[in-house]
Amino acid sequence: MVKRVIVGAHYGLRGWLLQRMTAVVMAVYTLLMLAILLVSPPRHYLAWKTLFANQAMKLATFLFLVSIFAHAWVGMRDILMDYIKPMGWRLALQAVVGLALVAYAGWALQILWSV
């Protein structure tokens, strides 16, 4: 007999879609950042700080970092589901990963808006 595991409807699809959408955001930001670094590399503190003093740059960078954290959540959840079989351990590790990522988002906010 097949043992069916019940999960919420669209549970997997949502993660899959989130992973792809955040991937596109990160790819665009990466190319943008690379263009900035190639065209006018900020070689000292003032130039680097000025780049991030720009509100649009702050928002774009924050969007990029939040995309990383969301993307990492889906990826780490997949890895934990594949390799950690005992339910208690898996949930505990998922909680640690999730809390760490939320904390990183708060840290990123603080880093960017203190400039």
Added chain:
Amino acid sequence: MTKTRPKHLDLTKIRLPLPALVSILHRISGFGLFLFLPFLLYLLHSSLASPDSYVRYRAAIDNPFVMLILLGLLWAYLHHFCAGIRFLLLDVHLGTDLQAARHSSRLVLAVSLVLTLILGVFLW
């Protein structure tokens, strides 16, 4: 008739096909990047916080050991990036036949290594 095909799950004996290699490296690089997130955020923080912390940031990234880690992370990022684009193309059914999948996985491995060298040299 007895089949003599090798049946084992000895990880040291399994020869992964290239697309499988790209796939597992995608997972390993993603996991590595996740582990180093706090370190990278710390570097971003010290590069922006103040002129003093910027000096400490420069000193940190000029340390050969840190440089080696960053070079590894740069490769991880670039591999994850290139393999990710390949997976997005596979999602929309581009390059799904065997030959194309082999070619594109070879391309991903080569491009991410070459870009790591080029950007590694350029960014320092």
